[in-house]
Amino acid sequence: MEAKKAMNSLTIMTEIVLPNDTNTFGNLMGGRLMYWMDIAAALSAQKHCNAQVVTASVDNISFENPIKLGNAVHIEANVTRSFNTSMEIHLKVWGEDLTQQFKYKSNEAYYTFVALDPNRKPRQVPPVIAETEEEQKLFEGALRRRQLRLILGGKMNPDDAVELKAFFTNKD
Amino acid sequence: MEAKKAMNSLTIMTEIVLPNDTNTFGNLMGGRLMYWMDIAAALSAQKHCNAQVVTASVDNISFENPIKLGNAVHIEANVTRSFNTSMEIHLKVWGEDLTQQFKYKSNEAYYTFVALDPNRKPRQVPPVIAETEEEQKLFEGALRRRQLRLILGGKMNPDDAVELKAFFTNKD
Amino acid sequence: MEAKKAMNSLTIMTEIVLPNDTNTFGNLMGGRLMYWMDIAAALSAQKHCNAQVVTASVDNISFENPIKLGNAVHIEANVTRSFNTSMEIHLKVWGEDLTQQFKYKSNEAYYTFVALDPNRKPRQVPPVIAETEEEQKLFEGALRRRQLRLILGGKMNPDDAVELKAFFTNKD
Amino acid sequence: MEAKKAMNSLTIMTEIVLPNDTNTFGNLMGGRLMYWMDIAAALSAQKHCNAQVVTASVDNISFENPIKLGNAVHIEANVTRSFNTSMEIHLKVWGEDLTQQFKYKSNEAYYTFVALDPNRKPRQVPPVIAETEEEQKLFEGALRRRQLRLILGGKMNPDDAVELKAFFTNKD
Amino acid sequence: MEAKKAMNSLTIMTEIVLPNDTNTFGNLMGGRLMYWMDIAAALSAQKHCNAQVVTASVDNISFENPIKLGNAVHIEANVTRSFNTSMEIHLKVWGEDLTQQFKYKSNEAYYTFVALDPNRKPRQVPPVIAETEEEQKLFEGALRRRQLRLILGGKMNPDDAVELKAFFTNKD
């Protein structure tokens, strides 16, 4: 299966925060944002593998700044690396107050999708070619994040998570 | 008021066609698409003028290819020219079947927005700097399209529509 | 195919403006209104041809008065004329503040629909019988509006648009 | 307070059954229909009293025929009678398969609304003038239905429900 | 067919009132609440009969207290009794202002569902075993409510409604 460039999976989504997307403070609800991110990530994954995909997991997401009613929501999604039948997608989210020309970070996240064939069985996806420095950093980190996912899901012994351990040690 | 580049107003929106967006043939309803286009165009207009905006008019839209359930909808919106307190936005819409790597044109359209101040009165917007050849062509055509809008709205005498007349003659 | 009366296709739709239909000024978004108009027009077209229909095009729409949150939206749709496999629908839209007994015009528009057979091929639709004076005026104007649509869509040479030309001349 | 004609409160609503309105049989869900009926009835009540209104109660509704995906839903709402600060609204609902020219009854219902002043206190509403035979029949029945509502709500002793008793006796 | 316990059909639903669910007073619209109640009742009926179900009728509902924007809506649904192929569901609805620890009754209602086989024909449902005092009271009252439904639907002569008559007499 021929490898594909990471940048070819770039998906850009822009939404506006409408009343029904907000909590009682008039800010975008976290759940509504995760819904949009899921769609942006699914489109990016489909662009990479040209197959139907389903959400397998979502990594830890931290919401930094509230996005206000009437503001724009910008989501950028990109495949970082593939693992046989799954793909990790990196998402960056900003809010923007267009009348005040004020753009602010909301969060960054990783979603994992699995490609399915028409019989709903997982199918092979192309490897990812990481070209830019940022793409390479995301590509390398993907291994470590996957180990954390497997440990948290009870599918890997912490002892075997070599890259994750190195990461914790490097920080010492 | 300082002029701003056309390209700075570029707004990219990506949506997925969900069941409730479709007619009985499983294709995106025209009305649902016009709703998304209105939001993309409003965001582009706001980017240009940094003010609240309202839809003033929509030009003739022709739907060329149906967009299918589960396909991606790509909308690109750009300010082409401004007229004192109003802005014309050019929109291009494609559908994409990601599993078959098949991208097809849906339509092209022009929406006009008016900028409002906090008291809901029309306010001045910056002129547009058209740089690329396409931007310049859109900038020039904007005058002719505006004359057609005014004539159709009963606000201009066909005789005074100099650019529009020239266009009809050129085609002879 | 037997002709059918224009008035038999009359479709009346009433909606209420809810928070999620509004922009930051608390007024109905243009896109949301075009969505409702599309559904009203589709129902009117179906009433006339008793077949599935799809939106082919929308003519220039000008929004005259904003419709406020909580106000009623009245839409009346009627087939004006048919052209082999397509039908032009005329729409009139009012807003109404029921607590103040204040009814105001929002816009008037023309949508064109194509009738499809179960294999999704265009199918013949019945001719329209225009009876009242207003129906006859709409019936006659339909030819001119169709020529404008074809010219704007690049499918007709302005020289061949006899009725449209006469219209421009009459206004001199 | 000047009485108003029943027919002036007529509200006509037309909707189309979209995928998200249906149950697993592809038929309109009862709850979704009651939602639309509530809005149609509220608009009719507002037309009569020119004030804000809130739903006070809904009488027994029986769903006779399922309305299918893609079919039209027709709702007609009319004030039948007012009781100091409340109004009874009569609703008739049909489904229509436009491609097969088949129109069928779905149900008939009575909603009761209370008019509120800006401080959210109940306010007087105009009496209803019933002119046609059907309007008069609905006007008279309103008293009996109101007694049943009050008994079912524990606010009236069955012994005092004179009209309701007569109705039961007449049927003997 | 083996009888099943009433309590096994208990369905608990919690919703939050979002902007689009509210009227101009910022309170939950009656129609939106009836929509949620319909879904809760359908799930309870399905739990009891393990078959697809459709709404057959809704009894008189009286709305006691408005539920405010941002408040929680609690719905509890339970099968009370079955009649060959139909089931009566009892619903209790509360609103709750969580920041003020204030819980208030909204309404109580009865929905009736019919179970369908895959060919959409009514199918037998299990009898209900009422154990607690409240369940037994609901079970007994179900007969009387059914007679009222049949009389109101024109399917029963008031003379034959033995239980309903006794109820009216007992109140004397």
Place this chain on the structure above:
Amino acid sequence: MEAKKAMNSLTIMTEIVLPNDTNTFGNLMGGRLMYWMDIAAALSAQKHCNAQVVTASVDNISFENPIKLGNAVHIEANVTRSFNTSMEIHLKVWGEDLTQQFKYKSNEAYYTFVALDPNRKPRQVPPVIAETEEEQKLFEGALRRRQLRLILGGKMNPDDAVELKAFFTNKD
């Protein structure tokens, strides 16, 4: 501030999977589920602290089984532990095919919410009293999960994450 029992924050939500909630396989989209979970978790957090809350973060979520169109979705949310102004909420999600009496696990997750005062500043929340064995296990694990969140958010040095380290070691 007086401590409150974990079990008092229990929030039960039941939803039904409608067409617009599904992907092209007819299964519930991950993003839609995260939206519902966010609302259930917010209600549980509000029950505990009796204040407005906003989503601060979401831990790794793994989707185990797809939930099908027409199936019920059961969500149970409970506060596990509070940390000054924030609360961790534990969520359990099941799907259920009611016609086949088949209930299956979808996922388990942890959301973190911050309580805000009317000026939108974080405010103190009550400590949690964990009584049952499961509650105590969740209470203890909350510290470890919080350390992981802080490390992943770049707000804690892995060396200082005593409980998290012990957890990794215990697994050896």
